[in-house]
Amino acid sequence: MTQPRRGASENQRALQEAIKELIVRRGLAPGSLLPTETELMAELSVSRHPLREAIKALQALGIVDIRHGLGTYVGTPSFSPLEAGLTFHSHLSLRGDLRDIGDLVQIREVLETGLVRQVLAMVDTADLDTLESAVATMEREAAEGRYSPEADWLFHKTLYAPLRNELISDLLRVFWSVFDKVNAELPRTVETPQVAAAAHRNILNALRDGDAQVLTAAVADHFNDIRERISRVPRR
Template sequence: MTHPRRGASENQRALQEAIKDLIVRRGLAPGSLLPTESELMAELSVSRHPLREAIKALQALGIVDIRHGLGTYVGTPSFSPLEAGLTFHSHLSLHGDLRDIGDLVQIREVLETGLVRQVLAQIDDADIDTLENAVSTMEREAAQGHYSPEADWLFHKTLYQPLRNDLISDLLRVFWSVFDKVNAQLPRTEDKPEAAAAAHRAILTALRGGDPEVLAAAMADHFTDIRERISRVPRR
C-alpha cells in the first residue's frame, strides 16, 4: 500500500515533469510566457493547489519565473540555487571534516587546469592588458599586506573570456564566490597575499610563454596554498 505522503510527493514530481515537458514541446525559450493558470489546469488535468505548488517548486529551481501581476515565464539559466547550497554546505564543512570544501577546490582545480589549455589555443583573443592590471593590483595590495579578491576574480574571469562560453564563466563564478565566502575563515599562511599574487603572476607568465604543460602546471600550483590552508583547519 502506498503511503499517502509518498503518493502526494510522487504526484508532485510527475506534475513538475509534465510542466517541463510542456515547455519543451511548445518550444518556449527563456523569458517566454507560459499558458495561464486556467489553461495549465485544463491541459494537465490538475487542480489549482497542486499546480501552484509545482510552479513554486520549479521557480526555486530557476526553471520558471513568477512575475506577480504579469504571469509565469520560462526562467533564464541561473546558478543561484547551486551557489546557495554550496555556500551552506561549505560553511557546515568548516565545522566538520572539510570534505565539501576540499571537493569544491578539487572541482575548480580540475576545471581550470583543463580550461587554460583551451585558452592558449585562443591566445590572440586574450585580454593580456586586463590580466596584467589584475596581477599588478594584487602585487601592490600584497606589498601592503592585503589580498584583493576583486582583482583575483577579474583575473580568472578575463582569463576564460576567449572561450566565449557564458556557462563556464557563470559556473566558475559560483565556485569562486562560494570559496571566497569561507576564505576568511580558513587559517592564513604567513605569505598569503604574496603567494596569491605570485601564483597569478606565474599563470600570466606561462600564458605569455605559450607552453600548455607549463601553463597547466602554473594553474595547478595556484591551488597549492589553498590546499595548505585547508589542511591547517583543526578536524572536529
Template sequence: MGTSASGRQSGARANQRALQESIKRLIVDRGLAPGAPLPTEFELMKELDVSRHPLREAMKALEAVGIVDIRHGYGTYVGSVPLAALEAGLAFRGALSVRGDYADIRNLLEVREVLETGLVGRVLAAYDRLDFATLEDAAAEMEREAAQGRYAPAQDWRFHEALYRPLGNELVLDLLQVFWKVFNALDPQLPRVDDTPAVTAQWHRAILEALRARDETALRAAVDEHFRGIRARLTTN
C-alpha cells in the first residue's frame, strides 16, 4: 500500500524539524558565538548528510527566528537571536484581544508588572551606575510634551531603558522592550481613563524622585501607581 500525501508531508515536516535541531546542536557543540561564521553550505551538506534544498529550507526557517543570519554573497553566520518572533506573536494576540475581552493584554501587562516590580531592589542596588541625567531629561521632556497635551512615547521608553540598562542583563532589557513596543502599538486602540499626558508624566516623575531619595517603599508605590493606571484602562471594556 502506498504512502498517503498527508503521511509524506508529515514525514517531511518531521525531517525538517530534525534538521533544524541538528544545525542548532552543531552551533552549540562548536561553541559558535553570535556573528561567528557557520561552515559552508557544502560542508554542512556533507556533515549533516543532507541535500541542498532541505538544508536551505532549514536555514530559512532558522533565519526567521534569528538563530542564523544569511548574508547573501558572504555566507551564513550565527544570529543574535532577537525577540522579533515573540514580539510579532504578542502583537497579534494583543490585536485580537482589543476586539475581545482584553484578557491577553491584561495577562501580558501582568507579566511586565511582575518583572518590573521584581527589579525594584536591583535598580536601587545599581544606584551608582544609574544615568540620572538621561532619566531627568526623559522625564522633563515628557512633562514639556504633556504641557502641550501630547504624549511622548519615545521618551517613555528612554526612561525605562535608562532604569534597567545598568543591571547588565540584556535579556531583561530585550523582554521589557518587547512588552513596551507591543503596548505602544496597541495604545491608540485602548480606552482612555485618567492617564492624560500630564498624569503619565507624573508617574515617571514620582519614580525618579523616589529613586533619587533611595526610598524603596516610595519607589515600589510609584511603580505600582504607574501600572495601576494602565490596568484601569483594561477594565472598562
C-alpha cells in the first residue's frame, strides 16, 4: 500500500530536526562550523532549496548562525526570539484582556521569589555596594518624581549574580526588558517612583538582615504596585 506523501511543512520540520540531530550527534559546540551546504545535501539526501529554507528557520531560532562568506555555524544561546514574541504579545495584551502581561508578572514573581533564598545562602558573595548604589539612585530619582529603569535593572541583575547562572540571568533580563517596554503604557501615579524605590530598599534591608522569610515577602511585595497598575488599565 502506498503511503501518503507528507506535506511540505512536515518535510521542513523533519529536515530541521535532522540538522539539529546532526549537530548533536557530531558534538558540535556553539560557534562550531557546520558541514558545507554540499556536504549537508549529500548527508541529508535533500536538495539545495529546502536545505536553505531549513537553515534560515533554524537561524531565526538562534540554533545556527549564518555568516555570509564564511559558512554556517552552531548558534550561541539567545533569548532574542522569546523576548520579541513576549514584547509583541504584551503590547497586544494592553489592548485586550491584559492576560499576557499578568502572566508575565506572575512568572517573574515565581522565578525571583524562588531564587532569592539561594541568593541569601550566598550573601557573602553578594555585591551589597552596587545594590546600595542602585537603590540610592532610584531614591534620588524618585524624589524628583522620576523612575530610573537603569538602576532598577542594575539592582535585579546584581541581586541574582551570586548564583552564577547565565541562563537565569538571561531569563531575568528578558522578563524585565519586556515589562520595561510596556511599563510606560501602564497607569502610574505620582507615588509610583517612590513606591518602586521603597520596594527595592526593603529587599536590600532584608538581604542584609539575613531573614529568609522577610526577604521572600519583600520580593513578592515588590510586584504589588505592578499588579495594582495593571488592574487600572481599562478593559477593551
